[in-house]
Amino acid sequence: MENDLPDSMRGDDETLYRFREHRLSWLAYLNVLLKGVIACAIGVAFMLFNRWVTLTPLMAQLLFAGGAAIVLFALGLVIYRVLYIRRVRLYSDRDGVWCYRGILPWRRGVIGTNWRDLRQASYGTGFLRWLTKAYPIQVDNRFTDTDPIVLANVHRGHEFVGHVNAWRNRMLRQVEHEP
Template structure:
């Protein structure tokens, strides 16, 4: 996968994957319900109500799209990291250091194979509370392979025990 420096926070390592297009299906359903049903119903009440429904709907749909777009899985020389969040109080990074990583795995099903949208897990050797669990990740299968290969290389080179 080619690195895209503009699509991730500055100073971070190699981008592995982001959310798949299938992650946006719930947002699409919400947009259809809000703009297709709630907005026309609100016009029956008043134009002011319709304006309020339109504004709230646009903010909700926009926030969900930006939240999904903010999810980025990457790795650097220290470990594997998940960046997510758009608002200052939701933005953050969680991760697993290479020395504490157990293994990376993905869930294979007909639908994940068909849509190339995988659920992935980056395990922590000592605690399940610190592992990274992600659903609907584009190229998740390739990301898992890259992570496991890099982890094994670090072990073989005696960089980690």
């Protein structure tokens, strides 16, 4: 894990222990936009279907309305997902590791785990992930497997994982040395 960290963050350098905040990468936005374009293209195909195939007027109107509904739904979903991605914040503080997310009041909130309950943090590797610096991360709770923080396309997620594991190890060393 230490080999993936920049030179300024290796060893017991204090910059490794500074608390930080990370956001999702541009790949998360690109993913949403590509899916939205595909959904809109399907909707437009439904809207234009009567130009390619002879249909009854009622069926042509139904397909046009259905296509328009698909386009409107896809655009609304793209707007919602882009706003949602902008709100996702992965951060650490003196208490633990947390993820703030959500737009709607009933879905907005913070999930996370305290340092004492943290099992480990990990990230996925690969050439494209390394090239784009967008890593999927997972922060596990040692007492339960149902509440991990799992995020895809975290910008510089490998640095965040290194930071979290360094803090976890620092906390464990402090507990061992206490009388």
